[in-house]
Amino acid sequence: MSRVLIIGYGNPLRGDDSAGWRAAEALVRRPWDPGVEIITRHQLTPELADAVSGSAVVFFVDAGLGDIPGTVTCSRVVPQTPPNAFSHQLSPGAVLGLARELYGKLPEAFTFSICGERFEMGEALSQKVAENLPELVERVAAMAGAAEGARPENDSAQVNDWVVPDR
């Protein structure tokens, strides 16, 4: 199992929704310690709870909605028990909650989201998302690198230091 798990997710055929996927593809080209695993997914499904539960730190990288396209935000993921719902698509909090519920493990987890502008059919990113994708990649890389290099498992005190303030 990986110590650091990076999940880039979204639909690579729906414009800016591919940003998380593209960020993961950029990250996987970098040299990483074997303890770092980077995967891409169309959406978050219950199966991810297994991999998440075996990791010390998890980063969910996605595109989102918001006011200013291209803005990168980071936030801590709080485990959730979803309402009476199931679909093929879970939230990061639901995946985390599932990891806790089924495997008794609760890794530190963060979302990195870039605000998208267009989600229509097509592989092209909007200009603002394309311009800011490198920032998304660098911020994830910085946090993942810190987690990979220094973090003892279950030491939440240090994790707080790694959260890069949103710009």
Place this chain on the structure above:
Amino acid sequence: MREKRTIVIDPVTRIEGHAKITLHLDEQGEVSDAQFHVTQFRGFEKLCEGRPFTEMPSLMARICGICPVSHLIASAKACDAILAVRIPPTADQLRRIINMAQIVQSHALSVFHLSSPDLLLGMDADPAKSNLWGVYERDPQLARDGIRLRQFGQQIVERLGGKRIHPAWVVPGGVSEPLSQQDRDAILASIPEALAIAVRTLAWFKTISETFREEIGSFGNFPSLFMGMVKDDGRITFYDGKIRIGDATGNLLADGLHATRYYEYLGEKVESSSYLKSAYYKPKGYPEGMYRVGPLARLNVADRCGTERADQELAEFKELQRAAVLSSFHYHQARLIEILYCVERLEQLLNDPEILSKHVRAEAKPNALEGIGASEAPRGTLFHHYKIDEQGLVRWANLIIATGQNNLAMNRSVLQVAKHYVHNDRLTAGMLNRVEAVIRAYDPCLSCSTHALGQMALNIQLLSADGQVLDEVAR
């Protein structure tokens, strides 16, 4: 005397698919008819026209996010026919492996994620709890098993095809890359756990199925024909073989039919109420030629599986009813037996040293202007049929998918469930759940619509003949 009424369930759907159910009540308030309508239109055949035939496998895989491998394989086989090549034996075996891996993950999704709330918590469970999370609370081991089995299938697809969804590894003439020893060994190492899960889940299911006697009796429990592929010796097969059609008494109506001549014995009827065509067995006519496909049908027409544990389970399965196993509730058990068979068979195939052969693709240019490919998908027999022009561009395409072949039986099943459970003009959650559950037993692939139990955007209205809303349930 009361007036005739209609109950409309609209939508029975979720994001990718749209369907509705109409229940017609007579003057006494009893159900007189039922229809299952698929209201989405996709038109994939039209999208293909004008595209190079070599694009078909990867394009067709986009039809579905759950069973893309099935479309990939049927499409590649149709393209093999256009090339008029015989693909290398190792490529043939590798295609079988990826197809069975997908069947395992798709069946696991159906059993563990979609139907287990009904099976574990009961059909009348509180809708707020009748979902995957309710299962997690009640039986976390079952939930973990579902996750592991899905992963098992997905990881094989990913190792072979390069990605879990929409892999493009199956190509006209074979597969694009050979299997590495590292991947072969990794898959083999995961088999014991998958086998253990399959065995214990089957044992669990057979225990709880005893509590569903009423549902077994009313969930699509009627005579019909059954169709599936078998090998020449009568063993089950998912990749190729001859078509066999059996009836409700267990007799064979047809055997040794060539899948490439499907148009001679299968017809499709278009009803104005649905975009989903209804397939039927031509010699019996429409709608008497209603037949079922998928796990229940495959196990009904096959003589044996050919692996030790699955054969034991198949023998027991065939004792469930006097002749053919008719109740669609038994689709669940059939699915679990097929999972068991796939895991056992995967181990056999992967232990063949030839599976690592580097010769996995035959190259050719088009040698025919028409090709038909067929295979068994998780939900039933799948046909792809293409005609191309001299430039290799697709000019005509026809797909016959499993859900369409089950359409008549699904309609009949909804009617049977409604007649059994709906007897007045008040709607109950248990009734609604059973209508959904019988559709779910078929695991239709018109969008995973019937998969989203517990949170379906379900809106049912009871209307009077003049359109007045008499009752309404929504969630």
